[in-house]
Amino acid sequence: MVSSVLVDALSDPTRALLELYDANQDIDTFPARVAAHFGDIFASKDAFSEIPSLHIIDPTHNDRCLVSFRAMIQDTSPSPEMYLAKRSGGRCGGWGMADDGLEDGLNYSDLRENAVVWAVSVPAESSWVAAELGPGSHVSGLRPPVPESHPHKFPCAGQPHLGVQVKVYDRVDSLQSTDVVTMVGILTMEPMTAELESPNAVPVPTLHVLFSRPLPLTIAPRVFPYYPVVSTFPALRDELVSWIADEGLAGDKDAAEWVLLSIIAKVQSRTPALLPPSLTISRFPPPSAQSLAPSLSTVLSHLLPIVVTLPLSLDVLNNSSFAPESKNEDLHSGRLQIPRGSVCVVTEGGVTEGGVFDRGIMNLRALQEMMTGQTLEYIFPFSRFAFKTDVAFLILSEGKKSTFFQTNINVPLQPNIGELYKAAEKVKMPPAETLALFRDLVGGAKIGSVTIGETVAEYIQEDFVAERKAAPTPAEAVTSDDLIHRMMIARLFTLSMHQSEVSIDIWERVKTLEAARKTRLTAVGGTTK
Template sequence: MSLEEPLKLVSQLFEEHLKSDTNATPETFDPSSSFLDILETRRDQIISFNDAHAQQIPKNTLVRFRCMIQDTGLGQEMLVSAYETRNEDGTTKLCCYRYTDDPIELHEHRVPEDYLLERTLVYCVSPPGENQWTKEAYDVYNGSLEDQLNYLSIEDDKNPNIAKKYPLPGKKHTSAIVKFYNGMDESIRVGQLVEVIGIRGQDLQQEEEANNEYELESPLHSFSNTPVLHAIAFKNLNHSTPLKAYEAASNYSVEQLRYDLVEYIASVLGGDKLAAEFVLLQLLSRVTTKINGLKIGHLTINLNGFPFYKSTKENESVLFSSTNPVSQPLIDVLENLTVHSVNLPLTIQGLNQSKFTPKCVSESLEAGVLQLVDGTMLLVDETVLDEGQLQDAGVRNFQALQTLIQTQTLGYEFPYSQYDFDTDISVLSISSNKSILPNHCSVLLKPTNPLEDSKQDMLKLSKEQLEQFRRFIHTAKHASYDIPEQVSEYIQESFVNERKKATDTKSELPTQEELMLRMSLARLAAVSFGENTLSKERYDYVVELDNQRLFKQKKKLQDNTMVISWPFEAIHKTHIHLDINTGELSLTNGWESTRGESSNQQDILLSSFVKRIYAEFEMIPPPPPIPSQPSLLPLPQKAILHKYMTTIEASRALSKLCREEDPHQYYADMTKIGEGASGSVYKAYAIQKEHTVVAIKQIHLRRQSRKDLIVEEVRMGQEKPFHDNLVKHIESFLWKHDVWIVMEYMEGGSLTDVVIHNCMTEKEIAAICLELLKALDYLHSRGVIHRDIKSDNILIGPQGQIKLSDFGYCAQIDKIRSKRTTLAGTLCWMAPEIVQCKEYGPNVDIWSLGITAIEMVEGSPPHLENPQQAIQLLKTHHTPPSLKNPEQLSPYFRDFLSQCLQFNAEDRPTAHDLLQHPFLSDAAPLCSLLPLIENTKNQITMDDEFCL
């Protein structure tokens, strides 16, 4: 099978496809599996975009491109995927017209609908931070020497639009517009690392010269000279390595390899093996579990004790160029051991003049410094932090870095909203004193050799030795892990005994956070020794490791009791002045002379600023067993296509449910009364029905990742029978890619506002619970689970009516499918069986009702400020949430809550049974809620006036 003419190969596969099945059509043709086989078995015969100058690669050449998905918002193109040719004998032949930009002449004016397809345009860039050894391992092309010389990159593109779309300013890179076919775009996301195999297309400049009689707007207009690649197939490379998994040789044990690796890291840390141990554990950490935005498994470490480096005009800090010679050897080691790594010198200039988060400008997503591929090692160097004024952009960048460390999410700025995307970036910070960034644990560096000699002390290793280290790190990072029951009990007993001992000796008690940290370190230490099961001995090893770390820190504090080198322990309010409006930092006159003599001046200058924006970071407990090394191949195509709806699929489904007209023709005086991530809510008047007030929810369909939920909400709104306790759905519109859902207007607002601004009596709470149970009894009797009961979704009418709204998460059950397993709902209200990913039924709504009742008592649901604690309690302790002052409630109310919050779903009563509970028999009339509504409106008005 020749690779020199890939279009002929595509045509051959197309003909075989049509012959294979009488029902085969051009639309069902998918050659991706054949080309993935080529990529696996003959990759050395395929030219790579990564090491060749794309402009010198001929059109219609088979190429591969290892890249990061930078921007998925360039739009779609319609294309004719096949056409008929007429032979001399009068017969016709169907030909494939995919993966090319060559012009053709169509003899038929009318093209059959199933010949028309849609392809998605995506902007891709070479992986930011990809280390040199990774490039060499991936890009092996066995073409002729003449070919390799011809394909060398000889110049960089000066297009400013292209420069703005690469995360690392000033770094050389390759970019391309990749055109995805067959719905492949549904399985990619921004920030994802993929390898694409496809055919080199015709770049924009050539297209305009060849087709200048057409004046069609194209999203490529801003990217002249950017190469085009028609993607035939791709594979996911997230958390992958170009090397094979590590297999220990009989004469080279895991313990010996680990020992040598620690020695190698310690050689650039002044011989400090304890600090090297923690760096190794950092290298093995990753996000292993994601639950409703909560990330578990990653570890962020700070190494402090590096010398401060004062920048001068001659060596002024440039972003991503290390200016501290002492930190360079550590950077070199990380580059030698990791697939992707980025050095981020944290300077005032860098914070003020760069952009850390991606931002959409003129329909193009400009990259941010932190838009990196998963698994990247980010080294943040605080030793170069200098004096100066932190401007608004600098504060935003600092907060973005802080958020990334705390939640492993990165915000993407769009014109009307911001969306958070999941990341998995390993962050290691180095500083002179205590870090200004949050971290899981801080390690004080105690070198036995001068750090200034680290470059000379760095061990010189062979290529084979380094490859052993890389294989070992990757294999251990993705190894499975388990904690036996007896070891779990041993850990609990050890912690209790440690606290008892501390009480007897009147020393500081070990905290829950320290236990959680040790549990995470234990997982990483176990896999670093090649163990998939935690043992008592390995846990004791970690405890000793952590005790040594704490001992060094305490000793440093004792040695510095008479100096001001730890401003984080006490805020020197008389020493520092901060202008809140300008961000200007300065010292008082009395301390101006001391500033020049202090070796810790950067800590003094920034301590007040840090106190203002620093957020305490809580350590997350270790995750459950994680899967082994992930597959590099994507899911089967059929599974991918229907995982989430595309905009086109959603529009087709909604067109059958909605009126495709402008809602402004039927509703006037639209006034915005609310706004969220999905869109806006308006109050309006029906034109044809005078004085009829409605609420209209506008949803931007293109911006929704789960378009299926929008379709489900519209469908449920139309199909659900009318009930007094359900918000009435009037009609829906689909207009200009926006969905407009028209509902009855509930003048009293949401229950959330009432809860926030009022103290409610038991009778008022009982009245609301009674109405909600009527709604749930009605839904459950018809096989509908709401799955998102909370105060936000409970609306109040002008006469105190209580109605349930928001049916996007609803699920239908029947005799065939009586249970559900999908993770859905809002975290703090979520039933334990959903959190534990078990099968569940309608009684999950009963649990959420109990949480809502607690919300009405205490003003907020349990664990609202710390949702991960709610998850841990439900997953590990099997403990339902408790009231702060249960003795203040009546026995009937306590029993009602107890029944709603039974941990075992089978023990919870149905909505129908709960309607008979004695707590509800004393419910207040709905009109008694009117004073609460009035007070809420007054309070909101006063708050608005105060803000103005």
């Protein structure tokens, strides 16, 4: 049986808001009561699915309807807005309700502050995410129902998206740049707060938030370890590695192993720094046609919620911005302003002979600093602020190593069979049930954590000492940095097996994997360090 409260909130959210206010007219606690009340109404998945998505609603013909919006917060720099929390006659204020009768004058004690931010469709969100989140969710890349008025605020230039002005009344400091959240609120068309005094101000979709839900790093919920099939995970993992290799890396399973470990990495700690290792797949030939994206990007987009492909070229480097930059008090997005948990595939094959100028050098530096320190500087007229990121990077390079970047791991590609570039529809897909398990494996590993027990720690220490003693020369001996690197890889390998503790067997497998990588590097004349 459908609740009448649910029906009323869906059909006339403004009236539901007014009725809630009339029950207790405390304007200081009202925003929190609104969030709790509407959050409770739509707490169940079935109830939430009844809310229409903003992606399919035309705000010019649906004034003050209830909508949901899964979005990335792009700009938190607009100044807060003052609103009249209590209108004339003691009526509820805020949430876009104008007061057209202030006969008794303005009572300044009834003014309150809300936060104003700009939010955009989740950049590079994979098409399967909406289906997995269930009814009421829609693909962020759908062409918006109204023309986009501020395209410079979206990281993926030229892609269909929706930009929305968002007004937050409860927990006004809760939203941070690149957060991915689902917001539910009342939709209006209003000029941007920052442009109210401009005679050329254009009304934009504006969402007055009733409540919001933060989304996890994986967007779609995942668990670690995944108990229903944990006993079969070794075979499932092998199948996943084979699929990545066959469809994305021309059959190179060793390279696919490193790709899997790279895409499940995340920031574990900033002090001390335990950051995602950046990976270069070297000896990766460029496409025959510049319009083709690597098949690896397509494969990863079927596994991960957000995969950004950044094809480097002289034009991209010299004529676009990788870091967000404020111009005339308006934050323009950069190509690297992407959500935490994203995977960024950077291709170097499009860079031809020519000059890299000041803008290009700044872009390369921003990308390197993001890989190395997981921060991205936002550029303002008189200052720069470093914002924390959590993005895994894969560099595809034609040479022995990356042309532009220092990465933690370099794996020369050794293709066997298959193509490295093909149309997305030509990628052979596993059965739907298997693909769902692949996503559970990858997503669960992304949020998991592992430990190293005392027995294994002692084994690793003794193994390290023995290996140093066995080295032919001091220059060839493993170093403490090598040990730290192996331990990081062992943790990732353990996560990929959906196990919670590093084992001696996994440690030995990691040593074998690392030895094979160094053999490849030696074969192509690259450094093994």
